[in-house]
Each structure stands twice: as C-alpha cells, then as structure tokens.
Amino acid sequence: MTTERINDFVLKIGTVNGTGSASANGMLMKALFRMGIPVTGKNMFPSNIQGLPTWYEIRANRDGYMAREARVDVMVAMNAQTYAKDLAEVAPGGFFIYDSTWPRESQLERDDITVLGVPLARMCNEHFDKARVRILMKNIAYVGVLSALLGIDRAVLKQLLEETFASKPKLVDSNLEAINLGYEYATANFTCPLPVRAEPMGDNAGHILIDGNSAAALGCVYAGATVGAWYPITPSTSLMDGFERYCKMFRRTEDGQNNFCIIQAEDELAAAGMVLGANWMGARAFTPTSGPGISLMSEFIGFAYYAEIPSVFFNIQRVGPSTGMPTRTQQCDVTMCAYASHGDTRHPLLFPADPRECFEMAVNAFDLAERLQTPVFVLSDLDIGMNDWMIPELEWNDTWRPDRGKVLHSAELDEIQKFHRYLDTDGDGITARTYPGEDARGAYFVRGSGHNRYGGYTEDAAEYQDVVDRLLVKWETAKSLVPQPVLREAPEPTRLGVIAYGSSDGAVNEALDRLAESDIHLDYLRVKAFPFNDHVEAFLEAHDTVFVVEQNRDAQLRSLLLTETETGRRDLLVPLLHYNGMPIPSDCVIKAVTEFCAGKEVAA
C-alpha cells in the first residue's frame, strides 16, 4: 500500500550519459519549483563523456529540507543496464517507470512496489523521423508521463519550453508533442495522479535555482576580480566557465574589449603562479581547482603565505585520495588546505554551505585575502558546486566597496621616512604593501627566502624568527575577521552538541528536527571558517559530547578542532562520518546520534 506523499518525495531518473536527458531533468526541477515546492536536484554522473549510467535525483519537500534523501519514491529507469539496481532502490510503496518497448516483466519483480511500463521508444519512433530527435524526445516524453503521474502542470512545462526555445519556436512544438505523447499514454493506462505527487503550494517567491559554482563565479565578478587563472578539473571547471560567462555579460567595454583576463594555464602550478603575479600587481585574481590541483599548487601557496601575497583559491572538493572519484563529493581536503605547503604554514578556510554562501564567501574571500595578505581558501565541494540548489535570491548592496587592505600609495609614502615591507606598525601582524608601477619609494623585493622585517634577505636567526612570529600575530587577527560560526540552540538545554560545516548543514538541520521529535536535543554550531575563534571554544566548553559531522574518512575537522582549540578533550569530539562519495543524508546523522544515545543509556 502506498501512503499519500504530497510534495514530499524523491524522484530519480536513470539514463545513459550523452543522451541529452539533462534538459528534461532540468525542466522537471523548474516545473516543481514554479509550483512553489522546495526542490533540490542532484546529479550522479560518471567520469566519462558518453555511454555510461547517470542519474538525476530530485527531492521535492514542502518543509524545505534540502539534503539528499537516501530513499526513492519514483524511479524513471531509462537505462536497461541499471534496471536491477534501480529497481532495488525504490522504497516500498514506490513506483518504477521504465521503457516497455522491450517488456521486462519477468525481470522487474517486486511485489511491494508498482511497476509502470511506458513504450517510450516505440511512441517516439512512430512519431519522430530523425534518429537523434527520437532519442532526445524519449526524454521529453517521460517528462510528459511524469506530468500526468505526479500532477505537474502542463501549462508550466509549456511556459518553460517557450522560454528555453524563445528563438526556435519549432522546437517548442515538437517538445510539446513529446510531452503530450507521454501524458496521454499515462492518463489512458494508469490511475493518475499517483498517491505520490505534487500539488501547487505557492510560487517560491524570493528564491532561485542555482549551482554553487555559478554563484561563486558571480561572487568573483562582484568582488571585482579581474584575473582568473585555471587548469580544467572536475568539479571546479564550471566555476571558471561561469566567470567567463558573467564577464562576457558584464565586463565588456562598449568597443568590445575585455575588462578581465582569463588564462587557461598549462597546469595548476602555473595557475597558482599567475594568481600570485596578478595579486602582486594589485589585481584581484583567483583560481578554481580541486584536490589534485591544490597538491600541485602547494609550493606557491607556501610562498604566498611567507611573502604575504593575497590570493584566493576555490577548492571544489571531490573524492580522493589521488584521482579518486572525480564526479563524487567529499569534504576531504580540510587538513591539506589548512596547512598546505612545507614549513610552518596555515591558511584561512571558508566553508560555504550552499550556493548563496558560495556567492557571499567568494566576495569575502577577496577582502580577507587582501586584508590579511595571505592565501584564502573557499572549500566548496561537488555537491554544492555542481548540483542545483534552491536558495533565497542573492542580494547586492551597491554601496559595498572592496577592502583592499593596507596599501600605501604615493600620498602615504610622502608621509613616512622610508617604506619597509614587513614592518608591523599597528601591532595586528599586518604590514603595509605597495603596488608595483606606482612609486619607486615603495619598491621592494618579494622573496620566498629568509627575509627580515625590512624586506631584506636574511639568514640571521633572530631576524628570521621575528618575521615568522609576527605571522602568528596576524593569525590571531584573522580569528576576528573570518565569518563567525552559526549557532542553532536546541529548544531545551542540552549537554549534547553537534558541529558541522559546508554541505553537511542540510542533513544536520533536518536530522535535528527529527531527533527533537524523539526527544533528543542537540545544540548545533555550524563552523563557517578556520581559524576557529572564541565562539567555537565556548561551544566545546559548554558540552559533554559533540558530534563532528563531516564527509571524509579521517575526521579532518575533528583533528583540526583538537589541535587548534584549547580543548584537548579527545573524548568530547565524536566523529560522525559519511564518505562514500554521495552527499550525506540526514538518516546517517539520525542513526548515529540515536545509537550513541541508546548506547549511553544502556551503559548507564
């Protein structure tokens, strides 16, 4: 028996990559969104260009939960290769829709779900002439089937098609035909709509659908970045694609010249070098990459730390180690980025939890990098970067101006006797810099070799130590400048806490709601940045058990908390880990916390 699930279901579509299913899936997402239902879409794709299985998972949830749900209510199986796996994934009471042009009744046996066969290929072959069109329209036809089964408004679909193909009205017609084919077959053969279905609930006003990489790219544009250097790597590539797209929209002069420069480097080492060179000149420059790229950039990252060159690195994390699983998600580069490069180095990290924060933190990263004159990392991941999220609209304040940090120009140089690059005159560990090209009195020699506070080369013990100790003062200053953590207090006092960051946020919030229903209460601190500050210390101090939720095997943030806070209580911090490459679902958190609490009770 299927219970009714209205505006609370997971729809999963299994296809073969390279068959053009992305636009069909995008249309389904947008249609649900326009019906006012909160949605998220997650792409599970292979590291391959054509011919391998790929899935798209849409979660529609009236309460606005955004995390991945490890449950499928409606499966559209368009890839015979994966029928068995797809069938097994459907939750009891769910529905399995497949292309019955080639009937497989005997193979698709499960009596706790409903199997619905639709002869999609046959219908499209009869209706459309060209081979490629037939393949594409098969995807659109399942959209039609779903519109009948799930109650998705066909008028919304039509509107979407008209917007997409505004310049090619013929395509609107053929797509609508395909939608109708599917729709009519479903209404004629099945009871529509299903108990699992969508119902209009508003218009999602004030919200948009966007992926984190596009949002981060927009952030770079609004931050005033002019130079981007990169080497292609999944899942960061779409960030630079986005930056280029938006620069072409917003950064072209009237005579068609570019007020930006995007350089595809020969490798990540070069990309990092370009970022340093441009920032040295006074341009805002950044590079998007993923774990393997950071490994290669490490020498330059240490250079930027020691020579104090602002620079912004986006690490869209993917599964490691090594090449790992390039199209799967993890939060596995926390430790590496915190301490990237040889010698005593440490770097501010920002942890966006969704595309909106990718936008905001991209802007913030440039300010922090220039204020602190150091490399700053934005640690996003594949789940945030490449998936479609529903977020409140991005906002921009037109009075905002970049914080370029301590920079001396000719006027300021007039005021001082002599400029010394690494002399701390304010006591905050941050020294003034100058831009090349402006004034010979501000000239200095950037070097990664030993230097003293005046910027001169040194091998003198005391002079060397003077500078690296000052960098620690700067690190203390950083603590007050990086974004503060977000506290969600339990409705009642509790000694249980949870710390999470980045893309685990959705799963944790949902889990906390559900745990509260079972009377388990936890305070939640979402860490938005490294270095940690007093708020984090106070949170650790105020709890007896703190789960540290993260998507890596080695509990990297937990290690960082143990080494970089005063706590020292190893038993305080309980790792709660999910690292199979799929985005963390709330069930994982609920299960671990519930079991822990049950165990405690038994022991007590």
Place this chain on the structure above:
Amino acid sequence: MTFIAKPRIDLPSDRLNDIGLRRRDYEGVLSTLCAGCGHDSITAAIVQAFWEMSIAPEKVAKLSGIGCSSKTPAYFISGAHGFNSVHGRMPSVATGAMAGNRDMVAIAVSGDGDSLSIGFGQFGHVVRRNLNLLYIIENNGVYGLTKGQFSASADVGSRAKKGAENRWQNIDPVATAISLGGSFVARGFSGDRDQLVPLIKAGVRHRGCAVIDVVSPCVTFNDHEGSTKSYAYTREHKHEAVKLDFVPPAEEISAQFDPGEAKAVTLHDGSRVMLRRTEDSYDPSDRSRALQYLETARSRGEVVTGLMYMNEDLPEMHDLFGTTARPLTDIPYEELSPGSEALRKLQAKMR
C-alpha cells in the same frame, strides 16, 4: 639588516639620462655572487641598457626563479618592484603580473636549470603565449647554486669540474624558443657587453616575448678545460650571425649603416633595430632557415650569437585575449561591478 648596502659613488662620467637619473640609480644592492661570475656582467649590461633607455624604475617589474642567476634582480634597479619566485615557475608569475598590469616593463631573469630543467614547461608556455616580457636566461650549463650539477643545457661531451662527462642531449633555448613560435629570440655572451646591451634594449622594446639566451660562465663550477660553457671555449667558438644595433625612436639612423647590408625593423614604439648580417645566408625573419642555421652551427661546434629570429607582427597575449588597453589594475571598482539591478535581472532567469 644583513643585505649589503652599496656604497654610492658619484662618478663624473655618470651623466643624467632623459628622465634625470644617473646610471647608479639603475643599480641594486651589492652582488653576493662569486667574483668573475658571468651573471654579474649581465647585470651590468641590464643597468646600462635601462639607464640609456631612460625607463622609469617604478615602471619596471623584475621577476626571477631560483638559482644564482635568479638572485640578480636584487642587484639592479632598486627602484623597481621585484619578485623572486619559486624554482622554475617565474614565467607563470610574470604572466599573472602582466595580465594584471600590462603597462609594466617586465624583465625576467632565469637560469638554465630554472628554465630548461625544472621550468621547461613554463618556459615553453610563456613563449607560445608571447607574453610581453624580456626573458633572459643566464646560461652556464650547470646548477650553480646547488654546486655544479649539469643542467639540461650542458652540451653532450662537456666535462664537469671533477671530470664526469655529460651524455644527455642538450636543450638549446634558442632553437626551442624559435620552434615554439617565439617572436624574438637571441643569444648573447656575458663577456660581450657591446653586443648584449643593444639586444637587451631591442628585447625590452619588442612587443611580445623576447628571449635572450646569454652564455654566462660559472667561474666556480664550469669554467675549466673540457667545459663548453667556459669563457675560453665561448670566446673561441663564438660566431656572431647577425649584428644588431638599437636606434631609439627620435634618433636619426647614422651613416654608419650601409643600407645595402643593414636591414631596419621598426618596433611598435617607433624605435628601430638595424640588423647586419655577417654572412649572406642568414635571414632572421625566416623561421625555418634560422633553425637550419642553428643546427648546422651546432654540428660545427659553433656558439652562434646575435638576434636569431624576430617577428614584430605576432600578436602578444593581450591582443589575443582582447583585453582592454588600460591596465586591469587601473579600472575602478565602479566599472567592474555590475550592480544590484543587473543581479536582480540575471536572477529572474533562474526561476
């Protein structure tokens, strides 16, 4: 402070240049290289060239990698910003710097180890991007700073100080740069300043990547008998294929150039280089013949010097990108931000 301040001596011969600066204004801190090191002579040639060209020090960006050679930017033009980067990666820093501020006069100094061993990749890519940059390789056939190991430019058969013979094929930066589409490729010798100074000037004024490979003996590790990068060997086998003279924009071409034998090439800023062939067969605007010539000379054991190839018409990096003529660093934020209204409109399409 442990770096050594240089005593300032006003020589009567040190006259003011067009922007009122003396030669010593183009010097840097005192060199800490070995006495007699070829690199110091190149530094002197750079000082001479920049002073004579009256380039404002603050408009110069000095870049280098790691090595004895890469230390030298500290020894010239102290009024210029310098960037002593990491080993073999200077070209990328230069690329970013010139991307940010295209108005700078960029001068890069590297070594044969820095550019042809660890940094061979970046060297190749900066040449093919034709970044507007003067790129000097101070070539001594060894890693000076790590005590004399062979570098990738060591010739086959050349002997190390302790007698070991190099067996590996050598990389010739000149032939490499020409084959990678370099737009200005020359070779000089640290012991021949008269030849080097005009090469540097032309390289600075050339719009694009000007590579000058300068044979620069390492007196400590590679100046013995059996070395093919020693002073003695280079003097003996040096062969100047094309003699170059540099004529600044406003200056008349003097009568010493016989139009029959000298060819004038006008650079983008209006200055000219006068090229005089020392033999009939050579034409520095013909890429395939340049390569052929180098190969023939190599088989004869000659060290060919002079401007080996030049093409003023190749577009430089920013031409190809379509970057605005103004340095990106000069654009005020107001012109870079699309503003809130644009963001609102853009997001209307994301619903």
